[in-house]
Amino acid sequence: MDENIYQHFRKAEAPFINQIADWLQDVSDQYRPYLTDFLDPRQQYIVEAIVGEKGDTHYAFEGGYVAAERKRALLYPAYFTPEQDDFAISLFEIHYPVKFSTLSHGKILGTLLNAGIRRDVFGDIMTDGQRWQFFVVANMASYVQSQITKIGRIRVRLEKKDYTELLMPKDAWxxxxxxxxxxxxxxxxxxxxxxxxxxxxxxxxxxxxxxxxxxxxxxxxxxxxxxxxxxxxxxxxxxxxxxxxxxxxxxxxxxxxxxx
CATH class of the missing domain: 3.10.290.10 (RNA-binding S4 domain)
Known part of the structure; x- marks a missing residue:
């Protein structure tokens, strides 16, 4: 990694820049794609700035839907053409007693984190005002489904959904x-x-x-x-x-x- 790269970013972001360098090295050495966990928008910006568009390694992002904030990055060699399935994202809907209880973004986020699930393992948490859904990396889907049976005191059941069943998020920028x-x-x-x-x-x-x-x-x-x-x-x-x-x-x- 060119040492001059670091001066364009915050000192606290140096470990993430080093991580990107490792990802790029992996793509170069193995000559195959490398898939990250979910990145926040600032991290996506750093990936864009470092990987660029003129090198031998390319990048693409996917968060499950067009307006997603948190997205997985796929770094890949020039020969490769990414498809949606390559991003390995699962969608869950949370079933809960709607008439007798309410959920919130904070309650869902806190429950996932308290279950020992890293923040970068799951993507956006979405609601249409009543229904709630969230994305998770596919290889953690079974674990998440088995661990999350209550949010606060509310009993819940997680059901895997197809992308075609994605709700229309209420919040809009x-x-x-x-x-x-x-x-x-x-x-x-x-x-x-x-x-x-x-x-x-x-x-x-x-x-x-x-x-x-x-x-x-x-x-x-x-x-x-x-x-x-x-x-x-x-x-x-x-x-x-x-x-x-x-x-x-x-x-x-x-x-x-x-x-x-």
Whole structure:
């Protein structure tokens, strides 16, 4: 791996960059595809930037549906043509007593993690307002199905579904353009949700904000491309593009926004 690559990313991302280098070496040595577990959007961006489109190794992403946030990456030699089955993704629907109980993204996520299942083993968790589904790597499907029988105190049953039975997710990102003085987390939260900087800073410092699904408590941290911040009680923000600067030296941004 070219040492100059590291300077374009955060220091904390160096281990993931090293992992990509190992994947690329595996494809080169074995001359066969390499399939990753589920990656978050920031990790997908790093794969795109490092693998590129002009080398001997190519890449493709699949998360189960077009608008998926979390996706598996397939790195493959030039001779190979990827198909959907190559991504080995299983879809589950959660059956539960709808009339007497409610589920939430947080409850489902917490149950999966508490069962000892790594976050990168499963993809998006989706709902249409009543039904719930989620994706998992195919070689872990049987284990997940056997382990998850309750979510909280609610008895549940996981049923494998075909892609043709995918529900229509209720949440949808909207694209918004904005201009801002900085890429700091507290600044963007304040701007998008129209709250004071003091309040947005407090949300970060009190653990109410997650960066790429991890609790993050640095309000002065600057977002990078594809980063997603989740703001408890407000929704989510993703930095899609940095489109340049205005005449007043502000950043022109394209954001994906989910509002509660």
């Amino acid at each position: 909207t694209l918004e353009h904005t201009a801002t003085n900085s890429l700091r987390i507290d600044n963007l939260v304040s701007s998008v949700y129209n709250i004071s900087r003091k309040r947005s800073k407090g949300l970060v410092e009190n653990g109410k904000i997650k960066l790429n699904w991890q609790v993050f408590e640095r309000p002065d941290f600057e977002l990078g491309l594809r980063d997603i911040i989740s703001v408890r009680g407000f929704g989510r923000i993703q930095l899609r593009e940095i489109e340049g600067k205005t005449k007043k030296d502000k950043y022109r941004l394209l954001l994906g926004v989910l509002r509660k």
